Amino acid sequence: MASSSDIIDRAVEENSDSLKELSGKIWEKPELAYEETFAHDTLTDYLEQHGFQVDRKFKLDTAFRAVYKQGSGGPNIGYICEYDALPGIGHACGHNLIAEAGVAAALGLRAALQANPSAGATITVMGTPAEEGGGGKVKLITANAFDGIDVCMMAHPEATNMLSPIVLAVNHGSATFTGRAAHAAAAPWEGVNALDAAVNAYTALSMLRQQMKPSWRMHAVISEGGTRPNIIPERSVIEVGLRAPTDKEVGELKEKTVAIMQSAAMATGCSVTLSYLVEDKPAHYSSLITNDRLIESYRRHWQSFKPAYPSIVPDRVWASTDMGNVSQVVASIQPNFEVGANAELHTRPFAERANLPEAHSATRCVAKAMSAVGWDALTDSSFLAEAKAGFQQQLAAQQ
Numbered sequence: 001m002a003s004s005s006d007i008i009d010r011a012v013e014e015n016s017d018s019l020k021e022l023s024g025k026i027w028e029k030p031e032l033a034y035e036e037t038f039a040h041d042t043l044t045d046y047l048e049q050h051g052f053q054v055d056r057k058f059k060l061d062t063a064f065r066a067v068y069k070q071g072s073g074g075p076n077i078g079y080i081c082e083y084d085a086l087p088g089i090g091h092a093c094g095h096n097l098i099a100e101a102g103v104a105a106a107l108g109l110r111a112a113l114q115a116n117p118s119a120g121a122t123i124t125v126m127g128t129p130a131e132e133g134g135g136g137k138v139k140l141i142t143a144n145a146f147d148g149i150d151v152c153m154m155a156h157p158e159a160t161n162m163l164s165p166i167v168l169a170v171n172h173g174s175a176t177f178t179g180r181a182a183h184a185a186a187a188p189w190e191g192v193n194a195l196d197a198a199v200n201a202y203t204a205l206s207m208l209r210q211q212m213k214p215s216w217r218m219h220a221v222i223s224e225g226g227t228r229p230n231i232i233p234e235r236s237v238i239e240v241g242l243r244a245p246t247d248k249e250v251g252e253l254k255e256k257t258v259a260i261m262q263s264a265a266m267a268t269g270c271s272v273t274l275s276y277l278v279e280d281k282p283a284h285y286s287s288l289i290t291n292d293r294l295i296e297s298y299r300r301h302w303q304s305f306k307p308a309y310p311s312i313v314p315d316r317v318w319a320s321t322d323m324g325n326v327s328q329v330v331a332s333i334q335p336n337f338e339v340g341a342n343a344e345l346h347t348r349p350f351a352e353r354a355n356l357p358e359a360h361s362a363t364r365c366v367a368k369a370m371s372a373v374g375w376d377a378l379t380d381s382s383f384l385a386e387a388k389a390g391f392q393q394q395l396a397a398q399q
Contacts, residue, residue: 004112004379008371009305011111012104012364015050019107020360022046023100027355030085033130036062039083043099043127050107052125059143063136064127068110071120075384077374078124078146078330079105080154080323082131092351093132094157094339097359101155101367102126108371113378121378124149128322135284137322141329151294151331151377151387154323155366157354158336159344161310163295165318165336167288168217168243169250173276175201175261179268181234191232192269195225198236201264205240208256215317216253217243243320244287246398251282286324289394291331293387297376298333302369310338319345331391333373337366 002010012019026039040062048054052066081102082095106125113119126145130136140146156165177198182191205220212218219241226233238261242253258274265272303310323334339362340353353359377384 002115004115004375005301005304005372007112007115008108008368008375012108012368012371015104015107016360016364018046019100019104019364022103023096023360023363024355026083026096026099027091030090031083032087033084033132033134033136034060034062036083036129039099040064040127040129043081043083043103047103047125051110052106058127059140059145060129060136062129063140063145065145066106066125066127068106068123070113071118074120074122075150075378076122076124076148077109077377078126078149078152079370080152080326081125081127082154083127084130084132084134086132086346089346089348090351091354092346092348094345094350094354094359095131097157097339097354097363098154100360101363101370104364104367105153105370105374108368109374112371112375119378123374131322135322138284138325141325146326146330149330150384151291151374152326153294153332153370153373154334155370156334156336157339157359157363159338159340159342159350160313160336161338162313162315162318162336163299164290164315165288165334166215166245166315167318167324167334168245168320169247169283169287169324170241170243170285170320171250171254171276171283172239172241173254173257173274174237174239176273176275177236177265177268177270178273179232179234179270182232184230184232188232192234193232194236194268194270195233197264197268197270197272198222198225198238200267201238201261204260204264205257208260213244213249215245216249217241217317218253218257246287247281247283248398254282285320285322286328287398288321288324288332288334289327289391289398290333291327291387291391291394293383293390294331294333294373295335297373297383298335298369301372302366305365305368328395331387335366337362
């Protein structure tokens with residue numbers, strides 16, 4: 001009898017042409033956050049044709065859930081698809097490949113499951129829109145879409161192979177300063193300069209960076225600063241982005257920026273209105289908790305499926321994503337995989353690489369590895385128990 005790895009490998013390769021076509025269709029028709037109707041329909045049609053029970057418009061208009069169930073009981077293995085694009089530069093984050101990987105992983109695990117009729121399990125493919133700022137997964141979590149899933153996996157294309165990227169928690173905010181307009185030559189003393197407040201705040205934020213931890217990030221821009229030089233600006237807006245390795249640390253950064261904005265208003269005589277993307281918790285996108293047990297299994301399987309021993313770069317700070325939020329509610333991994341060392345994310349060259357044959361080949365390899373991790377989870381109860389226990393320990397360590 002063929003091994004589970006052989007079955008997974010054969011299943012993914014037998015569908016390689018259709019998977020490449022699936023990904024290519026999404027790549028050729030990029031859609032922005034919450035507008036991914038073509039990608040939604042294309043993916044759900046494909047999964048339904050391959051025997052999955054599909055819930056279209058699941059919780060959100062462009063989200064979906066596709067389920068394959070065999071027997072009774074057993075774990076529920078989740079795979080994530082993303083498929084939104086970036087404005088102006090298309091799939092420069094390679095979400096078409098993320099969708100391809102999620103579908104391919106599900107096909108591989110389903111084949112292994114079908115070859116073992118006595119095994120019971122559920123495979124769930126979750127279609128998650130609007131990662132690029134729209135927080136689709138955050139909304140799906142709020143709607144309890146991930147309830148009942150035991151482990152969740154997604155792989156992200158990149159310029160390098162990185163197993164456990166340090167994905168930062170993030171929150172975005174703004175401060176609107178209101179002053180009083182006046183003629184800048186005839187009676188400047190009658191004005192209250194809102195631009196001064198924004199400049200004061202920006203300078204204080206820059207000074208704060210000296211005392212920030214090396215892993216913290218803060219970005220700011222004055223997006224409004226007046227209309228004409230002969231009018232004392234009565235309104236200004238400064239926008240900030242706050243990132244740190246944990247939600248708690250983002251909360252600390254938020255407190256510091258709030259104090260800066262309030263002091264800038266006081267110093268200039270302006271009033272200030274503060275607004276954050278999320279007010280009731282520290283971060284909009286949470287930090288990513290890479291499950292140690294799952295990623296150990298992924299590394300082993302990935303290296304066995306890849307034709308040449310892959311080079312892996314050390315884990316480093318790597319942006320933010322709502323996959324972090326998923327990792328806070330279920331044991332998860334999101335390794336990065338190389339599709340082109342000379343192209344960085346969110347660039348036109350990366351968008352071009354995201355539909356090249358070598359990118360699809362790399363995607364199938366990581367999909368097979370995720371299939372095999374799923375097989376470990378549904379056939380080895382101690383493996384799954386260790387992954388779940390590790391998840392609770394890692395989550396507690398962040399509190």
